[in-house]
Amino acid sequence: MMMQRTRTRSMAVLRMAPMLALALALTALQAQAAPESPGMSPLADQDLRLARIGYRIAVQNADRCPFPDRLTGLLLHDRAAYDERDRTLIAARFGLGNGFGVRDVIEGSAADRAGIRRGDEIVALNGSEMASFAVGLIGRTASYDRIDAFETLLSRTLQQGPATLELRRDGVPRTLQFPADLGCGGRWVVIPANAFNAWSDGHYVAVTSRLMTDIADDAELAFVVAHEMSHNILRHQEQLHGRSALLAQLGLGSARVKDTEIEADTLAVGLLARAGYDLGAPERFLVQAARKRPFDVPITHPGLKRRIGIVTAEIARLQLHPSTATVAPSNAAFGSEHARTVEPPAVTTPIALETID
Template sequence: MQLGTQPLLHNAARAMASGMLSLLLALTAPAAPDPLAIADARVAQVSWRLQTANVALCPQHAPLPGLSLQMRDQYGPADRAATGLGDRPTLSAVVPGSAAARAGLKVGDALAGINGTATPVASDKGATFATVGRADAQLAAALAKGDAMIVFGDGRSVTLTPDQGCASEVQLLPQKGLNAGADGQIVQIGGKLYDFAANDDELAAVIAHELSHNFLGHRNQLDEAGVSTGLFSGLGKNGAKLRQIEFEADRLSVWLVARAGYRVDALPPFWARLGQRAGILISDGTHPGFKERVRRIEAAVAEVATQRAAGQPLIPPVQ
């Protein structure tokens, strides 16, 4: 599936050309599922499971609502009317079993206010992630203080009591490529990499790897060591440090995936397939060669299997 900003309604002009009956069928047929909303829901659910299942393995915790917000200005101007979205941030996903689900929040609910402050209004300019990012930040700030009072566009209100999970915000950037990144607080997944993940086990591998960078404090380590990530950064000691943190994130991600209930045996073939697809982009000196990465991931998968067979807690042994 290619993510993007495709119209969701049937082409009325084509229906009119086919006659009144075709027009009536077009107007009464259900709208096609929104691929961006579907993707948001999938990323939200996988991220929530990883973050709530691994509280014991991450140093910083945060309140997690278990929802995803969407705004019409994430779409290009030509496609906005077809989304059916209004001016306010709207729920595109509610994770089953999460705080949002327990509070009765539903997909399609528009948030007008949080703790007495109005939510951001969609821009009329080009497609942007900035507005929904402000809405996410507003909700996170409210939950950091405790429960949040949510007021919907129709006047209803609920109190949202969040779950505790690992502190990181996970974002899907539909227009980005076959890559992902983490800056210590935020994880971003490119749309092409999202598409490449064939199932939730593989998507969990991607998100868990980037979460591992945040949990292990890799951004701060690189900054303190003065490690460059620019041109020729894969050379010498600089490159050696970058490759080391990739191995560390690969290893921890296996336990994050296992503890969240996803299939760890899906990880080695996924990374092998991604390595073959990405080629030099994933083995340019800043990242280890994919064959060595797969070998080490297979070793970690074997360690998890050993712990399970022995009835031991799934915790990565200190190396």
């Protein structure tokens, strides 16, 4: 259990990557004395793209978790997320004070429907001022700890019902009621790395920046995300008891690891169907992944042909029994009021976890 908490903690820390990239971009722009106002960094754009896809899948499959997450659709930053030397620059660029800045908002999400916009600053939650919240976590070096603490507080608050947020937008105060969407499958994070890879740890789904760049089709990327979310939903980390891919490659427990990959591929098809994604995408992605990683040995994962067969068979099964996974239109609105309460696709094989590595 301690190992699992440590791994989850390390994933949360990596959520700082878009903010660090943004600070570097702004610093470079300032050094060049460029007149134009910069937008978000490429890594921050990838972060938003991944969050959009993950949010859509999670909301449309909320009933698959006995205790669904409370999702907001907010991507936040605060001054503690930047090194001390960058805070003045960041504050000037984004109007960021001592609260929590809205770095991005997922379209159609709970936050979007409530009227929260990029550039807003959350200054109070249910009457509690954020300027004094967790100030002990603000150090000289960049840290995600304060944002993590706020997100935990916000999630717990939303479990009790809609929260009252006080915002500052362009210097003007605003107050609004803010409900949450229910979701299942974990959170999402982009990892700056050149590897073509993705993985999950029971709570987070991590996708490398290289894979995000190489997979331009959102439906194909959604299959990757759904596969890793399936590992989280099916609690494969707990079942494997920390068994590593390296041990599996040495033949120690490889059969069970491979089983989890089969299970994740199978369930991922149902997750995609409910979210309204193109079900031709899994095969396209698998073919592309095989080209990107031609030297992978199918010890911990089924081979390409078998995996294509698995997803094809599940798609055919869903077509014969569509009531097991109601398909949402591709432009379906998000929101708990739109979430389907339907039976998840039956899985006839003992399911398994696949990270792409």
